[in-house]
Amino acid sequence: MGLHPSIAIENGIQYHPAMARTLADLGPSQEGVIASIEGDDGISHRLAELGFTPGITVRYIRRAPLGDPIQVGVRGFELAVRASEARRVVLA
Amino acid sequence: MSAANATVEQLATPPLGSKANPCVVAVIGNPNTGKTTLFNALTGLSQHTGNYAGVTVDSSLGTFTEGDTHFLLVDLPGSYSLTPRAPDEAVAVRALIGSGETARPHVVLCIVDATNLDRNLFLLTQVLESGLPVVVCLTMVDVAKREGMRIDYRELSRRLGVPIVPVHATRRQGISQLKAALRDSAVAGDAATARVPLPKPIAEAVDGMIPLLNSNGRRSRFLAQRLLFDRDGFLDRELRGEIPAAARSYADAARQRLGQAGFALPGVEVAERYEWIRDLLSDSVDDGSGARFAWTRRIDAVVTHRVWGATLFLGAMAFVFQAIFTWAAPFMDAIDGAFGALGDATAAIVPDGVLQSLLVDGVIGGVGAVLVFVPQIAILFALITIMEDSGYMARAAFLMDRAMSSFGLSGRSFIPLLSSFACAVPGIMATRSVEDRRDRLTTIMIAPLMSCSARLPVYVLFIAAFIPPVTVAGVLGLQGLTLFAMYMVGIVVAPCVAWVLKRTRLKGPPVPFLLELPPYKIPSWRVVLFRVYDRSWAFVRRAGTVILATAILIWALSYFPNRPDITERYDALRAGAADAAAVEELDRREAGEHLRASFLGQAGIAIEPLVRPLGWDWRIGMATLASFPAREVVIAALGTIYSLGDGTDETSPELRSTMRSATWPDGTPVFTPVVALSVMVFFALCSQCAATLATIRRETGSWGPPIFTFVYMTTLAYFAALAVYQIGSRLA
Numbered sequence: 134m135g136l137h138p139s140i141a142i143e144n145g146i147q148y149h150p151a152m153a154r155t156l157a158d159l160g161p162s163q164e165g166v167i168a169s170i171e172g173d174d175g176i177s178h179r180l181a182e183l184g185f186t187p188g189i190t191v192r193y194i195r196r197a198p199l200g201d202p203i204q205v206g207v208r209g210f211e212l213a214v215r216a217s218e219a220r221r222v223v224l225a
Numbered sequence: 226m227s228a229a230n231a232t233v234e235q236l237a238t239p240p241l242g243s244k245a246n247p248c249v250v251a252v253i254g255n256p257n258t259g260k261t262t263l264f265n266a267l268t269g270l271s272q273h274t275g276n277y278a279g280v281t282v283d284s285s286l287g288t289f290t291e292g293d294t295h296f297l298l299v300d301l302p303g304s305y306s307l308t309p310r311a312p313d314e315a316v317a318v319r320a321l322i323g324s325g326e327t328a329r330p331h332v333v334l335c336i337v338d339a340t341n342l343d344r345n346l347f348l349l350t351q352v353l354e355s356g357l358p359v360v361v362c363l364t365m366v367d368v369a370k371r372e373g374m375r376i377d378y379r380e381l382s383r384r385l386g387v388p389i390v391p392v393h394a395t396r397r398q399g400i401s402q403l404k405a406a407l408r409d410s411a412v413a414g415d416a417a418t419a420r421v422p423l424p425k426p427i428a429e430a431v432d433g434m435i436p437l438l439n440s441n442g443r444r445s446r447f448l449a450q451r452l453l454f455d456r457d458g459f460l461d462r463e464l465r466g467e468i469p470a471a472a473r474s475y476a477d478a479a480r481q482r483l484g485q486a487g488f489a490l491p492g493v494e495v496a497e498r499y500e501w502i503r504d505l506l507s508d509s510v511d512d513g514s515g516a517r518f519a520w521t522r523r524i525d526a527v528v529t530h531r532v533w534g535a536t537l538f539l540g541a542m543a544f545v546f547q548a549i550f551t552w553a554a555p556f557m558d559a560i561d562g563a564f565g566a567l568g569d570a571t572a573a574i575v576p577d578g579v580l581q582s583l584l585v586d587g588v589i590g591g592v593g594a595v596l597v598f599v600p601q602i603a604i605l606f607a608l609i610t611i612m613e614d615s616g617y618m619a620r621a622a623f624l625m626d627r628a629m630s631s632f633g634l635s636g637r638s639f640i641p642l643l644s645s646f647a648c649a650v651p652g653i654m655a656t657r658s659v660e661d662r663r664d665r666l667t668t669i670m671i672a673p674l675m676s677c678s679a680r681l682p683v684y685v686l687f688i689a690a691f692i693p694p695v696t697v698a699g700v701l702g703l704q705g706l707t708l709f710a711m712y713m714v715g716i717v718v719a720p721c722v723a724w725v726l727k728r729t730r731l732k733g734p735p736v737p738f739l740l741e742l743p744p745y746k747i748p749s750w751r752v753v754l755f756r757v758y759d760r761s762w763a764f765v766r767r768a769g770t771v772i773l774a775t776a777i778l779i780w781a782l783s784y785f786p787n788r789p790d791i792t793e794r795y796d797a798l799r800a801g802a803a804d805a806a807a808v809e810e811l812d813r814r815e816a817g818e819h820l821r822a823s824f825l826g827q828a829g830i831a832i833e834p835l836v837r838p839l840g841w842d843w844r845i846g847m848a849t850l851a852s853f854p855a856r857e858v859v860i861a862a863l864g865t866i867y868s869l870g871d872g873t874d875e876t877s878p879e880l881r882s883t884m885r886s887a888t889w890p891d892g893t894p895v896f897t898p899v900v901a902l903s904v905m906v907f908f909a910l911c912s913q914c915a916a917t918l919a920t921i922r923r924e925t926g927s928w929g930p931p932i933f934t935f936v937y938m939t940t941l942a943y944f945a946a947l948a949v950y951q952i953g954s955r956l957a
Contacts, residue, residue, distance in 0.1 A: 173489070173492070175310045175457055175734075175737070176735075176737040178308070178310070178491055178492065178495070179305070179306075179310055179737055179739060180737075180739070181492065181495040181496075182305055182306045182308070182347060182495055183305060183344060183739060184343055184344050184347070184499070186495065186496060186499050187496075194525075194529075195529060195530075195531075196531075197529065197623055197624055197626065197627060198530075198531045198532070198534055198535040198624060199624070199626075199627035199628060200627060201626065201627045201630075202623060202626050202627070202636075202738060202740075204525070204529055204623065204742060208341075208343045208344060209340070209341060209343070210340075210341050210344065210741065210742075210743075211521075211525075211741070211742040212739060212740060212741045212742055213619070213622070213623040213626065213636075213738065213739070213740040213741075213742055214737075214738070214739055215626070215630075215737075215738045218737055218738070218739065
């Protein structure tokens, strides 16, 4: 699975909290458990209100044909988020 | 309303639930919960889009009676939360709070999607705190059951302390029970009492804020709480000065204090609510297998696929285009023919003169010019509603978001722009699905740049007359290429305009693109038919009145002063005419001369210096002025001005050859391919459409946007036509 740069970092030595794995780093059909939502603005609050809360499993389904946004699943429903938003969803 | 609130005025009003004082029910819910279907099932055809007192955006209003109680339903914008993130979302919260002219509703009907309880209950827990009676309508119950979920309604209702009515709106099951529950709640007037317990410091902050608000009763607690959580100030702004400065500074200080103590708002609110919901659901819902919506996943594997998804999308768009142009054609011809026949019949009854001209050319011609677009609008809305109701529209927005974001918009703006290729009027109406106000305004202002069906006749006439039918590079026809290029003018210019607008006038913080991709379903025919009826009728009613008035004005300007000396001179000539053909020729010339002498003709001559640099003579300038109400009027205007009389359309060979032989006073031809291009480019970019401008006024609620749109498009059109002529004539 060494396709994504941050996964490679995680599998290697240099793990740094600032480079924590996020929803945007998952590959198609991969899942992760939410650790936290980065940021303190309207976008991160809206993500939380939609159900992206710590401890919940998120699923990366696939990317749009033009590379962005990403189709993801959370709490039994699916939605489209841009990669810039998915990067705020930090995984455990 | 509590008894303490009753004033002398209220005692004088008719009893609650009578026709003059209906029970107001605010309908709120997440997007994609079947809210529209339910609204239609409750109110049938007795609904309309209108301004609910004080609410600035259009909300659907509907009425129904249960027993002898009259209800007024107000459809609030679909919301995920009562903590607004945008001005439009603040509207729903304001409606629940009640402010200024907007009275508080008597009952709140909260729509909850049974297949998505977590997120829907999040909104419900906020609504329960409104201090109003709440009725929950559970939709998608059949789907939830099929997906293996088991919901203990009785337990859920007991824990939430409000009635829960499961409905199947398309089959009309549960509707009468829902109406009865609404009546019972309205009569009893008992506010919902279930509360998500907030951490003590937050609850204390709410308590401390209540005395600072000029409000009382249950409303004051709800208002205090919502203001405390409204960190970005959207609600405060929406309430327009109702909030005392003391309360505002208290809320700011409290949020800061709470944040330092580890209770950051609104983050803590969200976490507390979801925790409460988790406990609630673990007692009342069996989730089943967990693997839900297998069909939707299978369909999406194709529809949002990198290759197949993109292919299917292009195919779907081509189909929509094709349908709008080909399916609508016979109906449009029929309407056109009917109005033509009506005009002829009227002309036969009413004697020649002012009245005949007003009725035939002004009224019948003007109304016909509007109604001819109804078939396209109906087909477009049928297809759009099918795409929306089935769930495909969200996927189209998903596929197009990346392309749209490169010029500052999001995937949500794609469909309104696509619709505008048929007609900008329904396209602008479709921008209501664009949540962000700035994005919506930008989309509205670039929508008229898409080449609509009214431009097509203009292109067809000028291309057939002045673009030689030669082949380029062996395969491509120059005429077809020119038509394609005219469509590309709008497609290329619109993103540039959007890019500029989003960086200047409509600059704002980045808008998140969080778009739900709902499960696929078979579209409801009732919803489709209702929308087609509603939108077509709205088009006829709104645009019809404006365009009719403008058409009559243009008619008057092109008819008067109707100088008697011209008529007398031609009467004398006709007396000496050799045969019927000569008389007909004289009639045409007389019409042309009257037009030249008319106020409009005089205006055309007056603006000639302005249009000369575009390669135009006064006749083209006048025809352009006359086509302000609708672009396609330019053809009839050119027909009249080149003395051909009525009955001219874009395919008539007479108009083509007369235009070809038109000359300047020095004998050189007026029209060259470069002049034709200059005219076409002008019409591709100008905003010569009163219906569009009236719709922009209507949808934005102010005159600024339509005036801006008209000015920027006309300026753009003028300079583009100028560039085409000045560069083209030097190259040629």
